[in-house]
Amino acid sequence: MKIILLGAPGSGKGTQAVKIAEKYGLTHISTGDIFRENIKNQTELGKKVKAIMDEGRLCPDDVTCELVKDRLSKNDCKNGYLLDGFPRNLFQAGELDKFAAPDKVINLIVDLGKIERRITGRRSCPKCNGSFHIDFIGDVKTCPTCGGELVIRKDDNPETVKERLSVYEKQTAPLVDYYTAQGKVIDIDGDQSIDDVFSSIVKALK
Numbered sequence: 001m002k003i004i005l006l007g008a009p010g011s012g013k014g015t016q017a018v019k020i021a022e023k024y025g026l027t028h029i030s031t032g033d034i035f036r037e038n039i040k041n042q043t044e045l046g047k048k049v050k051a052i053m054d055e056g057r058l059c060p061d062d063v064t065c066e067l068v069k070d071r072l073s074k075n076d077c078k079n080g081y082l083l084d085g086f087p088r089n090l091f092q093a094g095e096l097d098k099f100a101a102p103d104k105v106i107n108l109i110v111d112l113g114k115i116e117r118r119i120t121g122r123r124s125c126p127k128c129n130g131s132f133h134i135d136f137i138g139d140v141k142t143c144p145t146c147g148g149e150l151v152i153r154k155d156d157n158p159e160t161v162k163e164r165l166s167v168y169e170k171q172t173a174p175l176v177d178y179y180t181a182q183g184k185v186i187d188i189d190g191d192q193s194i195d196d197v198f199s200s201i202v203k204a205l206k
């Protein structure tokens with residue numbers, strides 16, 4: 001079984017990926033892990049990626065595809081794979097179809113406004129390392145635990161989050177169309193409890 005998992009940042013995709021991989025005995029492959037692994041092991045591809053990243057550039061599609069192809073050729077992918085974070089665009093999807101076309105594409109659909117509120121409501125305390133949410137503590141400025149000053153992490157500020165979500169939407173829409181035309185997309189309501197999302201996925205894969 002070869003599965004692609006699509007889901008916005010903050011949609012709970014990572015949690016579902018672990019559960020799906022475990023249930024179906026699939027190797028969970030994320031491009032972030034592949035990058036880190038190749039850089040750590042100083043493979044030829046890893047060296048290439050490191051040079052690109054050191055220059056502050058994004059990894060080009062052909063190098064990313066090569067890394068994924070290399071990873072999918074390993075023994076632990078013989079039973080299939082669960083791909084997370086790849087493909088990101090139509091070029092990558094077309095390449096993947098050449099070497100290991102997916103059977104199903106799970107599309108976790110969540111209310112992006114809800115994600116935005118969940119992320120931007122986070123507050124953290126640098127003094128005691130506590131993390132809180134304004135839904136529970138109110139929009140206060142001081143830490144309920146130690147009285148320190150609460151801050152919003154850079155990754156959690158509204159502009160960053162909005163940008164991240166809108167990039168995701170722009171990237172994903174063409175992919176969903178591409179795989180819909182192939183009859184492979186399974187839409188899952190991601191605004192349910194973790195267990196309900198997972199059982200919807202299992203049911204849909206039967």
Ligand SMILES: [Zn+2]
Pocket residue numbers: 125126127128129130143144145146147148
């Ligand atoms: Zn504190």
